[in-house]
Amino acid sequence: MGARHEVAVLALPDVVAFELGLPHKLIGTAVDDEERLLYRVRVATLDGGPVRTSAGYQVLPEHDASILRTADTVIIPGIYSGSAKDRGVLEPDLAAALHGLSARMVSICTGAFVLAAAGLLDGRPAATHWMHAEAFQALFPQVKLDPDVLYVDDGDVLTSAGNAAGIDLLLHIVRRDHGAGVANRVARRSVVAPWREGGQSQFMEPMPDPDGPGTARTRAWAVERLHEPLGLADLAAHSAMSVRTFTRRFREETGMSPTRWLSTQRVAAARRLLETTELPVERIAAECGFGTTASLRQHLHAAIGVAPLAYRRTYRGAEG
Template sequence: MHRVAVLALGPVVGFDLTIAPLVLGSARDAAGAPLYDVVVCSPDGAPVPTSSGYAVLPQADASALAGADTVVVPGTRSAGARERGVLGPAEAAALALVRPGTRVVSICTGAFVLAAAGLLDGRPATTHWDHAAAFRRLYPAVRLQEDRLYVDDGDVLTSAGLAAGLDLCLHVVRRDHGSAVANRVARQCVVAPARPGGQSQFIERHLPAGGDAGTGPTRAWALEHLAEPLTLADLAAHAATSVRTFTRRFRAETGASPAQWLAQQRVERARHLLETTALSVEDVAAACGLGGAAGLRHHLAGVVGLAPTAYRRAFRRTADGTGDGTGDGTGDGTGDGTGDGTAPAALPAGAAR
């Protein structure tokens, strides 16, 4: 049983604190047996205040860290790490119990704690975008990448704010036990199964308007016709409005032009098909309206920095983590079908905006 200790440092971010117990605690093997033993601890075992007006009672004190295979530090408003760049005595004593070689994970502003402990010096890491400036000021030795959802640097992994912790913990499950297990956990938690770490954080962008108002019905219609060569005139005609009016409303509701939005949706559909089907790259491209394999390679590389077959090998894992070896021979230089099972590191930034 892989032992996970979640270290709650007050005032802990309550949402962050629940992520690892929920996601890792939901992971089961094919027989239904749990794959992780998750315990929440505090430096002294006492209740920990949260930033949301309530306290949590941990199961253990810091001694749980000494026997952990993975240590998770959720977001915190601890003044030492967040404001002065140092750990408090109890925090430092607790982290000193972590064995060398233990995998260490932070969620959101938990990265401040890892940085204050010197665990991130010289390494890539991320945290909540809104705290990036403070982080850079306090910890200049860290290679901060605030445009990432999460960064996997082997034995040290960090996530961006709040819900990005879900993505990171699902990535941990996928890295440890393969996509089949991670997808079951995602379904159980009713969250998206995979957002790559290189996807940009959504910083100060408006949510698209939904429902039956505005351009919502046309966007829904477009999603059902992505394989077709949709034009701006087609979209405006469906919305029964002029091209100029449609474009203005569309940008106001989504924060993107119709062309940008269509390209993003086509890439998202392609990623889904690459992850969940054995369709060739050519067929995936056709199903998403991206023309051929060359068009898909161009668009996918711009979003996640990977060619289609490399993306498929990285995100379609077998239960034993060896990769499914579905090289499709499309000639992009990555389809050798070796399936070497190496976990992908943080992907380049550049998600469609």
């Protein structure tokens, strides 16, 4: 086994305390099949001195910003104050610390303001907490902010929304680096969900109320009929709307198109059956409306990067 992946977590003044501890808890506990740690996670402040946190106490790390120069990944948790968040510019010492880094850059929540102020998000897609999206867009119009998604993986720069979405992003990083099996073990030990798609909305949609307004009744109806070859025209007809009106209303209520929503529901149903039953993949494909195992494989791989049987094995392995 080679050297462990070096992760530097930069704690800035008014750092969000919860998010500061996430990298060590999640990335820092990832191990291989022989229980060897895969990452070394270290926390730094700009000068190595204490900084205040959002929880009303100070943290005193063992390192200063010099460790950013040799890190493979740099993580910036959310902040409540500072010139990056308030004015969209970096203090000189922070600008110097981030200049010319070759590391993979990661932000959680309002840490995206720091990456944007450093110019690292120019012309790139990014995420941050929805409550700060309007301020972010005003300060950084050159960034392609998606105010709805949980996280964005743009290769060497990754950003997330707040708190729980930071957990999702860090698990995604472990999964990207070492596969679903390793990430599932981390999730299992931390008692968190092993996977949520980055493109999923920050506003988690509950099961639709069949007596609710708008398209809710049709959504509840469709969830019970995923095995049928439902199309956009079928959904619109059930709602007694034109396709155009239904599509517009559906997007207003769910934040996504009917086609994407239906695909997401089918993938979720397939995952539940793979996790909780011994049904053959062919039967699961039929039950969830994919028709063929090839179609199920394609959709599942597009969503979470693994094939059905591989997903079942890794999930059961994590359970064990």
